[in-house]
Amino acid sequence: MLGSSRSVTAIVAALVGIAGLSYMLVKAVVPAAAVSPDAKAALVEFAPDGKLKQPVGYRTWVFVGEPLTPNDLNGGAANFPEFHDVYIDPESFAYYKKTGEFRDGTVMVKELTSVGSKKASSGNGYFQGEFTGLDTSIKDSKRFKDEPGYWAYFSFGHKYPLKAAVSKNPASACNQCHQENAKTDWVFSQYYPVLRAAAPHSK
C-alpha cells in the first residue's frame, strides 16, 4: 500500500514524534499535581538575607493534630495562644507513611487561633475563633546542620499582623523543648494520633 521505504521511514518518524509529544504532555501535566498536590507550589521560600518567608498553601497540607492551650488555663496568657492547628507538607507525610521517619526537607506549620466560644450546641468546651499566630519548623541537614536534629524553628508572631519574614529562633527557645519532650524526632507524636496511625506497623 505504501509507495517507498522513505515513506515508511517518514511515517514511523511522525508516529514516534507524536508518541514522544504525548509522553512529554503526560510528564508535564502529572508530576507537579499528582505526586504531591500542593507541595511544589506551597513549600517554603527564603529571602536573600536568609529569613524564612511566611509559608503559603499550608491549609491544604495534611492535618496532624491540634493541641489546645487556652489562655484561661494558663494564667490568662498561654505561651501558644490558644488552638494549635498543626500541618505537615504532603510529600513529607507520604514519606512518613512509608518509613515512619521525617525526611530531610520536612516542613511543619503550626497555625494559632483564638478561642472564640466556650459553649455551642454540641456542648461545653472550646471552639475556634480567629487566626492569631503562625510558627514553622523545618528539618534540613544542610541549611540547619548546626541545629540539634537539624530542626530549625521560626515564629511569625502570635498576634496579627504577622511578620512577613523571620530568622530562625535560637535553639534554646524552641528546639531544646522539642528535643527534650517530643516523642518522635523532635515532633510531638504523642499528641498526634494521625501520625501514630499513619506510621508503618502501627496499631
Next chain:
Amino acid sequence: MLGSSRSVTAIVAALVGIAGLSYMLVKAVVPAAAVSPDAKAALVEFAPDGKLKQPVGYRTWVFVGEPLTPNDLNGGAANFPEFHDVYIDPESFAYYKKTGEFRDGTVMVKELTSVGSKKASSGNGYFQGEFTGLDTSIKDSKRFKDEPGYWAYFSFGHKYPLKAAVSKNPASACNQCHQENAKTDWVFSQYYPVLRAAAPHSK
C-alpha cells in the same frame, strides 16, 4: 512521496488514532490525580442496601477545624467525645473557595479523638489521645432530596470498634441542630476560621 490517496488516508487514520489514544491516556492519568488529589479514590461509597460505608482517605482531605467538647466539661459524658477533627473533601473545598457555597456532593467527615493529656510542655490544656469515633455528613440533592437542605448525617459510632456501614440518622438527630445553629448551609462556619478565610470576599 506517498504512493496513493489510500495511503494518505491510512496514515491520517493512524495519526488520528494515536492522537486519540494520547488524549485518552492524558484523560485517564490526569483527572484522578491532578484535579483532586485523593478525592476520586477516597470519596464515599454506599453498600447495595443503601448504607454508607466508612469513608477512607479523609485524613488527607482539607482540615476545616476542631471543636473540643471534653467529657470533663460535660458531666463526664459529652455528646461528641471529645476532640472533633473536621475535614472536607478537596474538590468541594476548591468549589467553596471559588463560590463560598457547598456544592452538591460535598462530603464532610468528623473524626473524634479522646483527650489524652491535660498538661504538656506547651502548657495546660487539652491534648489529643486516641481515635474514638467517626461521623459523616453528605449534601446530595438527589440521594437525600427529602432531607432539609439535602444534608444527610451518619454516625459510625463514638467508640471503637466502629460500624463498617450505617444508615443515615433521622433528621431530628443531627440535621435539625445543624439547621438551627450552623451559620452557613448546615455547616458550623462560625467555629471554622479556615472556611471563613477561604470564602471569596472574606476578610
